Amino acid sequence: MARAVTTQHKTIATAAAWIVALLIFFPILYTIITSFKSEQEAIQGFNLIPSGTFESYTEVQARSGYFKFFFNSVLLSVGSTILALLVAIPAAWSMAFSPTKRTKDILMWMLSTKMMPAVAVLFPIYLIFRDSGLLDSRIGLMIMLMLINLPIVVWMLYTYFREIPGEILEAARMDGASLWNEIIYVLTPMAVPGIASTMLLNIILAWNEAFWTIRLTTTNAAPLTAFISSFSSPQGLFWAKLSAASTLAIAPILIMGWFSQKQLVRGLTFGAVK
Amino acid sequence: MKLRTLTLGLLSASALAFAAHAESITIATVNNGDMVRMQKLTDDFTKANPDIQLNWVTLEENVLRERVTTDIATKGGQYDVMTIGTYEVPIWAKQSWLLPLDKLGDDYDVKDIIPAIAGGLSVDGKLYAAPFYGESSFVMYRKDLMEKAGLKMPDAPTWDFVKQAADKMTDRANGVNGVCLRGKAGWGENMAFLTAMSNSFGARWFDENWKPQFDQPEWKNTLQFYVDLMKADGPEGASSNGFNENLALFQQGKCGMWIDATVAASFVSDPKASQVADKVGYALAPDNGLGKRGNWLWAWSLAIPAGTQKADAAQKFVSWATSKHYAELVASKEGWANVPPGTRSSLYANAEYQKAAPFAKMTLDSINAADPTHPTVKPVPYVGVQFVAIPEFQGLGTTVGQLFSAALAGQSSVDDALKQAQDAATAAMTEGGYIK
Numbered sequence: 001m002a003r004a005v006t007t008q009h010k011t012i013a014t015a016a017a018w019i020v021a022l023l024i025f026f027p028i029l030y031t032i033i034t035s036f037k038s039e040q041e042a043i044q045g046f047n048l049i050p051s052g053t054f055e056s057y058t059e060v061q062a063r064s065g066y067f068k069f070f071f072n073s074v075l076l077s078v079g080s081t082i083l084a085l086l087v088a089i090p091a092a093w094s095m096a097f098s099p100t101k102r103t104k105d106i107l108m109w110m111l112s113t114k115m116m117p118a119v120a121v122l123f124p125i126y127l128i129f130r131d132s133g134l135l136d137s138r139i140g141l142m143i144m145l146m147l148i149n150l151p152i153v154v155w156m157l158y159t160y161f162r163e164i165p166g167e168i169l170e171a172a173r174m175d176g177a178s179l180w181n182e183i184i185y186v187l188t189p190m191a192v193p194g195i196a197s198t199m200l201l202n203i204i205l206a207w208n209e210a211f212w213t214i215r216l217t218t219t220n221a222a223p224l225t226a227f228i229s230s231f232s233s234p235q236g237l238f239w240a241k242l243s244a245a246s247t248l249a250i251a252p253i254l255i256m257g258w259f260s261q262k263q264l265v266r267g268l269t270f271g272a273v274k
Numbered sequence: 275m276k277l278r279t280l281t282l283g284l285l286s287a288s289a290l291a292f293a294a295h296a297e298s299i300t301i302a303t304v305n306n307g308d309m310v311r312m313q314k315l316t317d318d319f320t321k322a323n324p325d326i327q328l329n330w331v332t333l334e335e336n337v338l339r340e341r342v343t344t345d346i347a348t349k350g351g352q353y354d355v356m357t358i359g360t361y362e363v364p365i366w367a368k369q370s371w372l373l374p375l376d377k378l379g380d381d382y383d384v385k386d387i388i389p390a391i392a393g394g395l396s397v398d399g400k401l402y403a404a405p406f407y408g409e410s411s412f413v414m415y416r417k418d419l420m421e422k423a424g425l426k427m428p429d430a431p432t433w434d435f436v437k438q439a440a441d442k443m444t445d446r447a448n449g450v451n452g453v454c455l456r457g458k459a460g461w462g463e464n465m466a467f468l469t470a471m472s473n474s475f476g477a478r479w480f481d482e483n484w485k486p487q488f489d490q491p492e493w494k495n496t497l498q499f500y501v502d503l504m505k506a507d508g509p510e511g512a513s514s515n516g517f518n519e520n521l522a523l524f525q526q527g528k529c530g531m532w533i534d535a536t537v538a539a540s541f542v543s544d545p546k547a548s549q550v551a552d553k554v555g556y557a558l559a560p561d562n563g564l565g566k567r568g569n570w571l572w573a574w575s576l577a578i579p580a581g582t583q584k585a586d587a588a589q590k591f592v593s594w595a596t597s598k599h600y601a602e603l604v605a606s607k608e609g610w611a612n613v614p615p616g617t618r619s620s621l622y623a624n625a626e627y628q629k630a631a632p633f634a635k636m637t638l639d640s641i642n643a644a645d646p647t648h649p650t651v652k653p654v655p656y657v658g659v660q661f662v663a664i665p666e667f668q669g670l671g672t673t674v675g676q677l678f679s680a681a682l683a684g685q686s687s688v689d690d691a692l693k694q695a696q697d698a699a700t701a702a703m704t705e706g707g708y709i710k
Contacts, residue, residue, distance in 0.1 A: 043525065230305055237525075
């Protein structure tokens with residue numbers, strides 16, 4: 001009886017999970033479907049079966065070179081993630097293993113910067129970038145993306161590091177390990193799953209960032225967010241082309257997310273059941 | 275072998291020298307059919323000007339506006355040519371943010387630009403932006419439904435006629451709405467339509483002393499008429515509808531009439547995209563017999579920011595893109611119907627264009643019927659037909675647009691919306707120093 005109830009519960013839970021997952025994924029699925037329609041089909045109301053034309057993809061590729069934007073997206077998301085990890089690992093280490101009375105406050109303060117609307121600092125940032133010659137430069141945008149994602153990276157790493165017993169690090173120190181060796185050879189290998197999932201999440205966040213990547217670039221450093229934006233039009237129905245551009249822009253990150261979902265879920269739920 | 279190496283070396287060196295010499299200009303533009311077509315045709319320009327390379331930045335209209343405003347206000351120098359509208363040109367020119375266009379070339383023929391359009395892009399008689407395409411607004415209607423309703427659309431209808439026709443054409447059972455109008459909140463969305471409409475009702479945003487006028491009967495008449503008309507004959511959820519939403523409805527045969535940008539004519543009459551392509555008629559925007567029609571005037575134009583280091587190259591490009599030669603180039607490659615409309619008188623005198631674009635005469639008449647320097651029945655201290663050319667208008671226009679959109683959605687009454695609009699406008703004008 002108990003087994004029957006459990007099986008029934010499982011079935012309901014599975015069905016509910018599928019429904020929720022489909023609901024969340026549906027807008028992306030419909031974007032992909034629309035990208036295989038003609039413009040006329042795209043505006044003719046709800047229809048899940050496209051004619052299967054590739055004309056939107058051909059036009060999108062002919063009009064703007066996808067690969068230049070793609071290359072910039074890869075460079076910016078990976079580059080900003082590496083920069084963020086370089087800064088965040090020592091920061092999270094010090095907060096996790098040498099906490100002070102104010103550590104929690106500092107962490108909250110860091111997170112509070114994420115609560116501010118980005119547009120509020122558009123002008124100061126724009127002026128700093130202009131005066132530093134960083135407008136439309138990949139390095140400038142990498143720094144910007146690193147800075148905006150840094151609070152989340154520090155927070156995540158801090159949570160993982162706190163799971164590692166401090167005694168292990170103490171033992172390393174007793175064996176004569178320097179601070180650098182302690183972080184590189186003891187802490188980092190133990191925190192690899194946490195660092196990997198932080199890295200994956202940060203790449204996704206940087207890939208999808210659309211406020212600064214559109215506003216601080218023109219041609220050289222423009223990533224895929226600028227590519228999508230160039231197909232949006234308030235005067236004219238170009239839904240199929242916009243969908244094709246969006247599909248091309250999200251495909252790489254979607255595939256990466258698909259293959260690394262185990263690590264992502266593991267990383268995101270780490271320490272959640274305490 | 276040595277000779278070949280030497281030749282290759284020389285060729286590479288000259289290629290490098292050429293690349294170093296070539297000047298690249300960055301052009302910020304919007305994503306619409308005419309602009310995309312221009313990007314495809316730039317070979318013609320680069321062949322004639324091999325020392326100038328073109329970099330394109332295409333953005334959605336609102337993002338573009340924000341980007342270029344940030345850049346020009348901070349003298350960021352990211353763009354050498356900017357696509358801006360009739361709203362920005364007078365404000366930016368007065369701030370000395372734009373270069374006057376005085377080197378467009380001997381054969382450019384500035385006088386050929388339609389006077390109403392040139393007026394909106396000039397300050398103190400100097401042209402600060404060259405129009406790439408111009409538009410007004412007019413009535414697009416279904417000839418078959420009008421006939422079925424037993425009515426004949428006049429060339430210059432009144433609002434009363436529009437109401438009468440909309441009532442008769444509405445057929446909810448078959449999904450036909452008598453009229454489709456903008457309802458989506460925004461200074462360039464519902465407020466473009468409503469401000470132009472209010473001009474024909476004798477209303478104005480401000481009196482000569484910048485006192486807001488939403489508490490006057492003319493605005494009440496405008497908004498009440500609009501809300502009543504849309505409730506009786508408009509589509510469901512009209513408060514979310516902008517240009518694109520109404521275009522989709524009209525193309526699917528769900529609107530009897532649609533009053534919107536003249537540029538829509540080429541979309542609704544395109545058999546590849548529109549199910550009603552052969553059934554569309556055109557008429558001037560309605561009036562109330564007060565001497566002003568409810569149509570607007572807009573021109574997407576190319577301007578050169580004062581901070582550019584490449585003014586000569588930029589001006590060469592602007593001259594090419596807005597010239598008669600460019601119109602002929604488009605016609606030769608893609609047909610006369612695809613030539614950017616609404617900028618040059620000579621285009622409308624061209625018999626081939628008139629034949630290819632059945633809406634040509636009505637477009638020109640609509641443009642000529644708009645006067646940005648005298649937009650209203652009563653005198654006003656501002657220029658602009660569907661906007662007020664002051665920096666505060668973007669924010670204020672959108673706030674008022676939200677209030678009017680809420681009235682259309684039934685979330686507030688017309689009186690409440692007008693009272694709140696009056697309060698918001700008074701606060702903005704006081705803060706801006708217009709009201710002492």
